[in-house]
Amino acid sequence: MKDIARHAGVSQSAVSFALNGRPGVSEDTRERVRRVAEDLGWRPSTAARALSGEGAATVGFVLARPADTLGVDSFFLQLVSGIQEVLAERHLGLLFQVVEDVSDECAVYRRWWAEHRVDGVLVVDPRTDDPRPDLLDELGLPAVVIGGAPDDRHPGLSTVWADDAGAMASVVEGLYALGHRRIAHIAGLPGLAHTERRIRTLRAEAGRRDLTEVRSVTTDYSDTEAAAVTRRVLEGAAPPTALIYDNDVMAVAGAGAATELGFSVPADVSVVSWEDSALCRMVKPWLSALSRDSAEFGRTAARELIALLDGGSARAVGVPVPRLVERGSTGVARGA
Amino acid sequence: MKDIARHAGVSQSAVSFALNGRPGVSEDTRERVRRVAEDLGWRPSTAARALSGEGAATVGFVLARPADTLGVDSFFLQLVSGIQEVLAERHLGLLFQVVEDVSDECAVYRRWWAEHRVDGVLVVDPRTDDPRPDLLDELGLPAVVIGGAPDDRHPGLSTVWADDAGAMASVVEGLYALGHRRIAHIAGLPGLAHTERRIRTLRAEAGRRDLTEVRSVTTDYSDTEAAAVTRRVLEGAAPPTALIYDNDVMAVAGAGAATELGFSVPADVSVVSWEDSALCRMVKPWLSALSRDSAEFGRTAARELIALLDGGSARAVGVPVPRLVERGSTGVARGA
DNA sequence: ATTAGTGACTAATGCGCATTAGACGACCGG
């Protein structure tokens, strides 16, 4: 800026005013300064900006996953891609970190905030009994929870929520209409909020319809565990006629396991994947799946965080209910 | 630090010396200051540190991909996970950005560097005729190229390279030994350096062995294009008896397409995937795949970048040659 | 003709840290 000031024949303050759209300089000077800055290829130093109270121009994103669990998951990359799209417009950076577990994640938040590294964070995989919202509240670190519940909002946190309950209800309704009475739900990690939500909704829907042979089994989202659970479930007496998997990887693995066991899909068992991706079209039959726009999910979350940073107040916004894309893996229940 | 100084009864400079391990304070004072800092939960402001010449304590990572191409790709997440592991030890942040194409990527580098946002960057997907190395050299931005060639190193850039040539040679040798004489290589994006390297090596290896019916076809890495190309290749006269796919997604899609066409895997065609992941064990038969440790790839790259930031000079380091994991999709060529 | 007011600009300060240039006493050899 000193250079610019010299070249333009004004003071540094004038340059600052000109470049930041502040009053105090004539339009003439402003334009001249702008051109000089352009010529010199000047960009404000984020460090200096941050130091003089403007914030870090960065938001944080922590993924708490054991390294080997980061598998064939299209969700996060798409989510991040959507987040970026919105952040980029405002020239906000995304500081990304992968850690082992939630307590590490909390430590990262503490550090980032203490170091003034971020202005806000995006939190994923909310859990039942989650320490993070309290921590973020305590720190006063602006945050939006991705995939939380619409109700349990903490004072300072925004939430972007997907209607798992509604989606589960519609899936159950569809299967019921096809004559399915015995349904197994191969769920994800037990601690996650959306896992519990889906399980609760399934139970509630089953109750409403008098379905007694409905159950949920939690897993670690892996293909191997999904296959194992599928085998166990199908080998029991009165096996289910429909299987709902909490992600695409498990659905594919499960469908494979079922086939190996001699169950034909969808003649003997219907399969639904709670996540749509190319994977679902890589097996025969193609898997019916709940399709949601993960990138849009990310965009919405990013927009909410920006609103928070701009001084807006916390709120909860929903994203569209996932839509069930019927493919070849769902059909009328045997004997119905 | 002012607070710490007050609490400890010393000057700010003394605090700085104490906390940074600089000489100029007694061990006694140092320890006292450390404890006070600990009690106060002090963390240095990265902004202030950066401003006083210490660098941003951050490295950048740009992924240039059209948003919809970010699919079921386990490679990047694992790579990033490995990178993080090493960066975290040094408390270096990872600034992550997704952009549309390489020219956007260059713009991001320019901006990051001008804004002093990063101390260095990790570059992926090097291309033939790539503008990035020149740009980075020109800017003087420390960088390591992930997946480059061992030779074409620019003065200032380190390279972490995988021995595609060696891997391709061993795959061809294996297939040759099984009696395969007609091989098709369903490659990735034409512009990418490693795509070209694999294609060149395949051609060379074919030449050495007098295999005349060997070819490579470039694609966009998608399952749909892989399936289409597979069909085109297999429906021709004298179809290949072995197919090499440049990633796991294509291999699975291609194997599926082959099966639909009435080709049995591996009786009629052998299939090799140049990327191992859970995907390869989700189809029947399981796919033989070149397995490499993507996380280790990332760790190595991160270590190289840190060495560069520490003032080390640029160099090229290799990672272990991928190993072919033989599963059910490769076998003796029909008629051999 | 004096004052109040306004627009355009400059000087000075602070953000939180690292670092350089001293200040001051203790210790040592001559």
Added chain:
DNA sequence: CCGGTCGTCTAATGCGCATTAGTCACTAAT
């Protein structure tokens, strides 16, 4: 007894920017 050296500490400066408090000339109003 004195100059020199070392160890321990403090004061002062700068990093690049935003911002606040002036400064100055010029115009409108009394």
